[in-house]
Amino acid sequence: MLNDNLEALAKTIYDYWFVQFDFPDENGKPYKSSGGKMVYNEVLKREIPNCWEVKSLEDSFKIKKGTLITEKTANKDGKIKVVSAGVDFSYFHDRSNFAENTITISASGANAGLINFWREPIFACDCTTVRGKNLSETLFALEFLKSVQDHIFNQAKGSAQPHVYPKDIEILKYAEPSYVLLNDYGKLVTPLNQQISNNLKENQELTQLRDWLLPMLMNGQVSVK
Template sequence: IFNLQKKFDLLHEINRNLEAMARQLYDYWFVQFDFPDGNGRPYKSSGGRMVFNESLGINIPLDWDVKRLNYYIESNNTGDWGYDEPSENRVPVGCVRGADIVKLNDVPLRYVKKSNTHKLLTPYDIVIEVSGGSPVQATGRCAYITPGVIERNYGRMTCSNFCHAFRLKNIEDSAYFYFLWKTLYDNNIMFNFEGKTSGIKNFMTETFLANKWYFAPKDIQKLFFDRVSNIYSIIDSNVSEINLLVKQRDELLPLLMNGQVSVMPTAVNCDLFKT
């Protein structure tokens, strides 16, 4: 049991480090502008040309686009909380709430009408919390829906009514868009785009999406997507292993407590049990 806990802790720490690596890569490429140039060298540090963009009021790399955020979004789907119980015209789905955005694991099982399956999430959608928050926590938190997230949450997912799901025109833009959104959120920008109705804070999604920002050329965003996808593939694999270990622990602990299973004195790992 104790060795299981050590393995949990190790996998969680690995995932934290991997997430930090992905965030650092975004910062290095798209904040410091040291993405790989044509020779594989860091662009800005190697003398890459920067130009002043009047609409943003900052210097950005030559040949980068400036467009409204909504230009990159194909659809903005509202959520569907569904029903507690199954029926003939409903399908089981995992449903992402605001409370699930951080962990994206073990989300509630719900049942949505077959007529609403167009609201199901697809890989690399980005889920945004649009209602809720608190005086110290803005609305607008985001989640990146990788294939592994869908796989470990019943194989089909939607989001709740308090969330929206963005599907981008090109999934290879999704990693950049997600980290851009997350960076703006972490810098408290979303507090400036909140309204209140009936005492509940609501994110002004369309107003926010009308803002302009810079976007790298397609080859840079694709390269970033490929690297981030590899990182999240490892993260998702680790989460699946954690879930399996949790199941083993939960099955073993009651047996250990009532004496049906004992730990051998010479045990050095979690596989050495006898009944």
């Protein structure tokens, strides 16, 4: 519940700054609402702040296909999650191929196009990964991709086995803010992301403790007073 609230807050900041364009102007006032100059963009079919450029994701972000691995070839005794095409991770492996804070987009099957975000190292398999040059950019890309989730789902091709390819992600268009504005955005949302990560680790540790204690409680090895 707490993490849901933190993620909702991050989305609200993104929407306010990069959808409504009411990021703080040079006077600290909401840009668009305070009369900031807007220009109509033919590509996005909407107004965007003056001097902002429209770019494709591939222009600014690292977009890569995962590495093929199977459950038979993975070392399932490891603790690294293998991310394929499901809603959650598929199984474990003993090494990662991407660091923490990586966006994944499922590549095939019923969930082709599903966006996920991993705050731990992962082994990306049947998915496309997206990362910025820094965490601020990655968190910006995450909110942008979530805002076009339905469009990405609609890109799934193939009747027997639907696929969403890296090229479907690379060509997505967005309005690029300035480096300074992205940096300021990062100062707000990076601590939220870190708190979510800390909460997830804490929950995992509590779950492991429960799984360790429960059998002993059941057979009477330990008791709760």
